[in-house]
Amino acid sequence: MEIRTETRDGITIVEIIGNIDSNTAPQAQGTIMPLIDPNCLLVLDMEQCHYVSSAGLRVLLMIAKLLATKGGQCALANVSDEVKDVMEITGFASFFKTYDTVSTAVEAFQK
Amino acid sequence: MDRIDTHPTHKYGEFDLRCGKPLPFGASIVPGGVNFSVYSQYAIACELVLFNKHEAKPFATIPFFDQFRIGNVFTMVVFDIDYENIEYGFRMYGPFDTKQGHWFDNTKILTDPYAKAIGGRDIWGETPDWTVEYQHRARIVFDDFDWEDDSPLETPPENLVIYEMHVRGFTRHPSSNVKHPGTFAGIREKIAYLKELGVNCIELMPIHEFDEFENSRISPITGERLLNYWGYSNVGFFAPKAGYAATGKYGMQVDELKALVKELHRNGIEIILDVVFNHTAEGNENGPYISYRGIDNKTYYMLTAEGYYYNFSGCGNTLNCNNPIVRNMILDSLRYWVTDYHIDGFRFDLASILGRAQDGSPMHNPPLLETLAFDPILGKCKLVAEAWDAGGLYQVGSFPNWGRWAEWNGKFRDDLRKFIKGDPGMVGAMAQRIQGSPDLYQWQKRGAFASVNFITAHDGFTLMDLVSYNGKHNEANGEGNSDGANDNHSWNCGWEGSTQDININQLRLKQIKNALTILLVSRGTPMLLSGDEMGKTQRGNNNAYCQDNEISWLDWSLLNSNAELFTFCQRMIAFRRAHSALRSNIYHQDKDYLSHDYPSLSWHSTGAWNADWSYQSRWLAFMVLQQRPQSGTPRNTFVYVAMNMHWEAHDFELPGLPEGVFWNVFANTDMQPPDDIVQPSQEIIIENQTQFLVGPRSVVVLIGK
Numbered sequence: 001m002e003i004r005t006e007t008r009d010g011i012t013i014v015e016i017i018g019n020i021d022s023n024t025a026p027q028a029q030g031t032i033m034p035l036i037d038p039n040c041l042l043v044l045d046m047e048q049c050h051y052v053s054s055a056g057l058r059v060l061l062m063i064a065k066l067l068a069t070k071g072g073q074c075a076l077a078n079v080s081d082e083v084k085d086v087m088e089i090t091g092f093a094s095f096f097k098t099y100d101t102v103s104t105a106v107e108a109f110q111k
Numbered sequence: 112m113d114r115i116d117t118h119p120t121h122k123y124g125e126f127d128l129r130c131g132k133p134l135p136f137g138a139s140i141v142p143g144g145v146n147f148s149v150y151s152q153y154a155i156a157c158e159l160v161l162f163n164k165h166e167a168k169p170f171a172t173i174p175f176f177d178q179f180r181i182g183n184v185f186t187m188v189v190f191d192i193d194y195e196n197i198e199y200g201f202r203m204y205g206p207f208d209t210k211q212g213h214w215f216d217n218t219k220i221l222t223d224p225y226a227k228a229i230g231g232r233d234i235w236g237e238t239p240d241w242t243v244e245y246q247h248r249a250r251i252v253f254d255d256f257d258w259e260d261d262s263p264l265e266t267p268p269e270n271l272v273i274y275e276m277h278v279r280g281f282t283r284h285p286s287s288n289v290k291h292p293g294t295f296a297g298i299r300e301k302i303a304y305l306k307e308l309g310v311n312c313i314e315l316m317p318i319h320e321f322d323e324f325e326n327s328r329i330s331p332i333t334g335e336r337l338l339n340y341w342g343y344s345n346v347g348f349f350a351p352k353a354g355y356a357a358t359g360k361y362g363m364q365v366d367e368l369k370a371l372v373k374e375l376h377r378n379g380i381e382i383i384l385d386v387v388f389n390h391t392a393e394g395n396e397n398g399p400y401i402s403y404r405g406i407d408n409k410t411y412y413m414l415t416a417e418g419y420y421y422n423f424s425g426c427g428n429t430l431n432c433n434n435p436i437v438r439n440m441i442l443d444s445l446r447y448w449v450t451d452y453h454i455d456g457f458r459f460d461l462a463s464i465l466g467r468a469q470d471g472s473p474m475h476n477p478p479l480l481e482t483l484a485f486d487p488i489l490g491k492c493k494l495v496a497e498a499w500d501a502g503g504l505y506q507v508g509s510f511p512n513w514g515r516w517a518e519w520n521g522k523f524r525d526d527l528r529k530f531i532k533g534d535p536g537m538v539g540a541m542a543q544r545i546q547g548s549p550d551l552y553q554w555q556k557r558g559a560f561a562s563v564n565f566i567t568a569h570d571g572f573t574l575m576d577l578v579s580y581n582g583k584h585n586e587a588n589g590e591g592n593s594d595g596a597n598d599n600h601s602w603n604c605g606w607e608g609s610t611q612d613i614n615i616n617q618l619r620l621k622q623i624k625n626a627l628t629i630l631l632v633s634r635g636t637p638m639l640l641s642g643d644e645m646g647k648t649q650r651g652n653n654n655a656y657c658q659d660n661e662i663s664w665l666d667w668s669l670l671n672s673n674a675e676l677f678t679f680c681q682r683m684i685a686f687r688r689a690h691s692a693l694r695s696n697i698y699h700q701d702k703d704y705l706s707h708d709y710p711s712l713s714w715h716s717t718g719a720w721n722a723d724w725s726y727q728s729r730w731l732a733f734m735v736l737q738q739r740p741q742s743g744t745p746r747n748t749f750v751y752v753a754m755n756m757h758w759e760a761h762d763f764e765l766p767g768l769p770e771g772v773f774w775n776v777f778a779n780t781d782m783q784p785p786d787d788i789v790q791p792s793q794e795i796i797i798e799n800q801t802q803f804l805v806g807p808r809s810v811v812v813l814i815g816k
Contacts, residue, residue: 022195054253054363055195061257089296090363091370095257 003031011106015045020056029059033066040072043105047078057092064095073097075105117142119190123173130179131186136443137225137349138199138251144190145251149201149223150183150436151407153213156204157185160220160245164196164230164362167243169220172202195362198230198248199223203405209396210418212409222347222402223249224411224440227447228365229320229347235279235293235354236338236659239324247322247346247401250362254451256369263455264381265491266311268517268560268636269694272684273383274310275568276641277341277663278318278355284664291357295364295371302378308644308677309684312381314458316569317342318368320350322392326657328589337589337657341569343460344392344426346401348444372453381455383493384448388430388441389464389500395420395427410436413471421471423464425501432465438479441465446488456493458519463496463504466511473504477511484515495519495563508551512561520548520562520635527566528577528600530729531625533756533808538731539724541754542714545733547634549698558696562635566626567643570596572653574643577601578622579608584651587658595654608651617783620646621808624679624780624787625754628810631683632693632752641665644680646673675784682788686777686812689791690750692737709736709749719764729757730805734766747772749815755805763803768815774800775814781806 001018012035020028036042044060052060064074075097079087087093099105119127131146139146147159157180161171175185185201200222205215222229226249231239239246282289282297289300298313305313321342328337342352356364375382391411393404396419403411413421413429420428431437448454459465466477483489498510498518507521523544530537543550547559555561567574572583581603585595604618623646630637641647642665649655655663670677687693692711699712714722715732723730732753749772753763760781765774775794780787789795794814797803805811 022193053195053361054366057366058253058255085290086358086361086363089291089299089357089370090366091256091373092366 001027003028005035008106009110011041011043011109013043013045013102013106015048017048019051019053020049020059021051021053022055025053025055025059028056029062032063036063036066036070036072038070038072040067040070041109042067042072042074043102043109044074044076045078045102046076046080046083049083050080052083052086057087057090061092061095073109075099075108077102077105114142119188121176124171126171126173127190128173128176128179129188131188133181133184133186135225136184137223137227138249140194140251140253141188144188145192145194146186146188147199148184148186149225149406151185151203151205152183152410152436153407154185154203154205154215158202159187159189160200160202161192162198162200162245162248164198167240194251198245198250200245200249201406212414212418214400214404214408216400216405219400219405220245221400221405222247224347224402224406225349225443226250226347227252227254227349228353228362229350230353230362232320232322232324233353233359233362235359236323247320252365256366256451258369258373258453261373261376261453263449263453263492264376264379265455266381268493269696270688271312271381271636272310272687273312273314273563273636273638274305274308274641275314275316275638277316277569278352279340279659280663281641281665284661284666286667287665288667293355294357295355295367296357299371299374302374302380305380306378308681309688310639311379312383312455313375314383314385314638316385317345317387317460318352318355318384319345319387320347320352322346323354323659325392328657330587331589332587333660338659339657340659340663341656343387343656344390345387346392348388348440349447369452376453383456383458383495384454385458385460386445387460388432389461390424390426390428390430393428395422398427410434413467413469423467423471423500423502423504424461429464429467429471431469432479433468433474433477438482441479442482442486445483446486449488449492454492456495458495458497460497461500462498462510463500463506464502466506467504471502480511480516481513484513493517508548512555512557514557517561517563517636519568520544520551520564522551523548523562523564523633523635524566524568525600527626527629530754530756531622531629531808532600532602533729533758535729536726538722538728541629541731542722542733545629545633546699546712547696553698559634559698560636560696563638564630564633564635565638565640566630567640568638569640570654572599572601572651573640573647573649574623574626575619575646575648576651576653577626578619579603579648580651581607582651583653584608585654587652587662588654588656595652599653609648618808620673620676621780623676625756625808625810627680627683628752628778628780628812629754631687632750632812634693634695637687639680642669644677645669646676675787678784679778679788682790683778686791690737690748692735692748692750709747711736713766715751715753715763715766717761717763719766730755730761730763732763751813751815753803753805753811753813755807755809758807760804760806763805763811765801765803765813768800772815774803775816776811777814778812779806779809780811781809
């Protein structure tokens with residue numbers, strides 16, 4: 001798995017390339033959590049992440065929770081139907097706003 | 112600061128180890144690794160066998176060192192294992208001496224009795240690879256689901272309407288139109304329907320892991336292999352059935368079920384699990400090794416003096432429920448489902464077995480049942496017993512209860528069935544059932560809610576079949592129609608099975624409405640069988656345990672073809688909710704006059720204040736008084752129910768009402784829709800306030816207001 005980050009108009013965009021499972025979850029957590037500053041707006045671009053395991057779902061939730069405690073917000077973009085479905089069925093989807101593209105996520109934050 | 116015990120003390124090959132903690136049993140994620148712990152009194156050695164997920168052969172076998180055994184518990188921490196992607200089992204060494212009750216076999220890999228998830232049947236009905244030696248494969252789960260502010264609902268039993276369903280059958284039929292048919296997720300998609308119907312508790316037939324492939328019979332009708340569709344055959348008491356989860360293929364059944372429970376609770380719906388602690392899937396002496404038999408046969412099973420399995424369950428073996436170790440396992444299991452899954456209650460299959468001693472004899476004060484009655488963690492959850500077993504113990508009305516246990520009231524079912532088909536001599540019994548069966552429960556100072564009232568359940572005919580078949584038709588089960596109950600107290604209304612005869616079909620619908628009405632005006636907790644609200648048929652099969660097909664699946668198109676039944680059922684449930692007098696837990700006593708000189712409950716017949724208790728009487732009426740304070744002034748509502756199960760119409764003289772109060776019709780099953788029932792509070796005043804003609808085989812519900 002690879003994680004790329006960029007900042008667009010004050011919004012942190014994190015691109016996750018590859019699956020998040022128990023092997024990659026610690027790396028994802030270790031890379032993304034330090035990016036979370038107070039009032040941080042974070043978009044996770046999931047276009048190239050096709051599978052999120054139980055461990056992966058927990059990493060995503062931890063990110064959302066940490067953001068919430070720091071007054072920030074988190075959005076998911078480009079989530080594949082399969083990942084979206086799994087998140088919905090397991091109850092994790094309710095913790096996230098999901099957008100079709102990174103641009104719409106960014107626009108939503110800017111409103 | 113790092114804990115010292117996060118560092119290994121021993122090494123075996125590439126694995127870092129240390130002595131574990133014996134409790135909790137099972138596999139627990141600890142800092143740096145996984146703590147494994149398994150009990151066996153008679154094993155002399157134990158090995159942990161590790162597999163990569165789905166792989167046939169293990170990648171490691173690690174012995175529990177001598178110093179890793181504490182008492183009768185083998186326990187160790189294995190560090191740095193990828194617990195999301197492994198499966199584990201145990202290999203036990205010990206005596207094979209069946210006369211002494213020992214069945215140890217170190218060629219077998221055994222499932223952890225405390226496994227929180229079990230792989231091997233991840234997708235329902237997907238044929239297993241039988242060459243794999245380890246079939247039911249223990250897995251390690253995350254137990255950190257985010258429940259937010261959810262907790263069990265603790266709905267008072269008097270406000271409960273239970274809906275018994277099969278997870279797969281509820282949405283497997285294409286007509287369900289859900290995205291994930293036959294799964295926990297499918298139920299979640301139907302929550303709006305459950306709310307519309309008005310039920311506030313679902314009771315799931317077994318959802319503990321089981322093996323749908325344990326049945327080897329072939330259907331003589333279709334030639335297809337029959338499955339164990341119902342799943343009254345546990346492989347593990349802590350693991351949810353993976354095949355019931357849309358995400359079972361990813362091993363996410365734990366989160367999927369928890370998400371369902373959370374969403375049900377958010378919508379005010381409780382969830383009761385049907386739990387099967389009376390036997391396991393290991394069967395008799397010829398059954399497979401799955402877990403308990405190979406881990407500690409003598410502890411887990413009730414054995415005869417010669418070492419054979421007692422069979423009080425009718426399924427080959429009997430779990431040794433009052434052995435202290437097994438007792439603790441059952442308690443641990445129930446506590447786990449309440450703590451980790453927020454389950455609201457349990458219905459115990461063949462619960463009388465839980466009151467048998469280790470030698471099989473019924474106990475006066477069974478320690479297991481007492482423990483469950485007083486357990487602090489189970490303290491607010493519903494405990495419902497199926498108060499009989501297959502060994503002849505029948506304890507309806509006498510199940511050891513400590514005021515905590517309720518019972519499936521089999522007498523309610525039988526008496527109601529006989530009454531609605533017009534048997535003579537039933538009015539006395541029906542008066543008891545309608546009151547919440549004081550004849551069964553009052554002597555122990557139990558209330559009406561000791562009784563779970565039902566007409567139909569998964570065992571036996573559906574309600575539509577109850578009025579469509581005189582006898583069972585179980586040929587498709589492949590047992591020569593010898594399985595299933597024979598005493599169904601059913602009546603086909605004049606033709607065996609489906610018919611185009613309009614009169615017969617109308618009578619059947621009426622009989623269904625009669626049954627639903629009496630169920631929903633009776634005191635005690637009502638339970639509906641899923642599908643009865645839309646006239647589900649199993650084509651006369653009264654034991655569809657092996658029918659994973661259209662015989663069992665709920666056909667949602669019935670909601671259109673039998674729309675009047677759904678409306679009727681929905682409004683009757685709403686009526687029950689609207690009138691607390693129908694839900695009283697306190698048994699009527701003649702002295703409890705409330706006001707206006709009316710008793711809180713009174714019995715009538717074709718003559719007011721004059722119930723006809725004679726043998727030939729098939730007519731009975733009752734009136735309940737509901738005192739309702741309104742704007743500071745008590746205002747009473749009267750509910751009057753007339754039941755004429757005779758094949759001819761009869762005039763019922765109505766009890767007189769106080770000045771300014773009038774009789775209004777809520778339901779009359781003799782009428783065609785939409786005149787058979789109205790919305791609660793939309794009742795229609797009747798012209799003749801002194802007499803009501805109740806049609807043949809009909810029930811009328813009036814309200815005095």
